[in-house]
Amino acid sequence: GPLSERPLMEVRLGELHTWISTCDFSPQGLLRTVQKAWNSYYAKYINVRRGGPAGISMLLTGYCVLSYSWNYQHLSKNAFLGSL
Amino acid sequence: MNLSFFDQFTTPSLLGIPLILISTLFPTLLFPSSNNRWIPNRYLTLQLWLIHTTTKQLMIPLDKKGHKWALILTSLMALLLTINLLGLLPYTFTPTTQLSMNMALAFPLWLATLLTGLRNQPSTSLGHLLPEGTPTLLIPALILIETTSLLIRPLALGVRLTANLTAGHLLIQLISTASTALLPIMPPVSLLTTTILLLLTILEVAVAMIQAYVFVLLLSLYLQENI
Numbered sequence: 643g644p645l646s647e648r649p650l651m652e653v654r655l656g657e658l659h660t661w662i663s664t665c666d667f668s669p670q671g672l673l674r675t676v677q678k679a680w681n682s683y684y685a686k687y688i689n690v691r692r693g694g695p696a697g698i699s700m701l702l703t704g705y706c707v708l709s710y711s712w713n714y715q716h717l718s719k720n721a722f723l724g725s726l
Numbered sequence: 727m728n729l730s731f732f733d734q735f736t737t738p739s740l741l742g743i744p745l746i747l748i749s750t751l752f753p754t755l756l757f758p759s760s761n762n763r764w765i766p767n768r769y770l771t772l773q774l775w776l777i778h779t780t781t782k783q784l785m786i787p788l789d790k791k792g793h794k795w796a797l798i799l800t801s802l803m804a805l806l807l808t809i810n811l812l813g814l815l816p817y818t819f820t821p822t823t824q825l826s827m828n829m830a831l832a833f834p835l836w837l838a839t840l841l842t843g844l845r846n847q848p849s850t851s852l853g854h855l856l857p858e859g860t861p862t863l864l865i866p867a868l869i870l871i872e873t874t875s876l877l878i879r880p881l882a883l884g885v886r887l888t889a890n891l892t893a894g895h896l897l898i899q900l901i902s903t904a905s906t907a908l909l910p911i912m913p914p915v916s917l918l919t920t921t922i923l924l925l926l927t928i929l930e931v932a933v934a935m936i937q938a939y940v941f942v943l944l945l946s947l948y949l950q951e952n953i
Binding site: 692697702706 | 733736738739740745748749752755756758761766767768769770812815816817818819
């Protein structure tokens, strides 16, 4: 189909910058993107017939990684404990 | 070594976006909306069972007028429980360690219960300031004491939650620093400290859940007196 309507996984690398220029970066557009992304994650990993702890664990691990990246500047300043 | 062990409680921000915003909004993702199926997925089934059990438990002592508070009390409980438990994961930030946030939750809700009571049944609400059967000589002193205890309730609610969580996180950081520092020097003592750390983590999980429950339970108790 046309470039703007294809999901991200089906866009070829060369067309990436064109695809990004067709993106909607207004607040409503961003919200819609976040909602779509969450719904596809939820439908694929959590809303399954015989789910397990995997779906939520991946989400929590991603949250930990995000928190680490948010704190990185502060964490990197701590002196290495071997110098004690 | 950290310059100060309280550094973990400062709000981290990246490019001007504070992490507290994401940490407070993240629990929304963990509570998906039910999709009206007879049997939803396992995650949702577990969650709905938990929420229904706690709501029924909270609503037992309240009469029909109090059931209007069911939604806010249950959602408050779910929020506090999730925020407290998420704070125990590594590198995460716990919004409920900030006194500002807990006072913002405690004060308006307590005030709402108080004003409901004073508006609908003023004599009964004021009557709670004097317990039944007090000796006549003690009445003035007791009224003063009961008024003070009434006015200190929001402060106690907020500070209880803050202090419990902050103390727990601080202890975990101190003991883990100790066991890491002792590892090259005295490995058996380091092992002992790690065992203590393990027990402390289990305690912290319990404290996280209990504190959330106590917050909401006390609010429902203040509601019972005033509804």
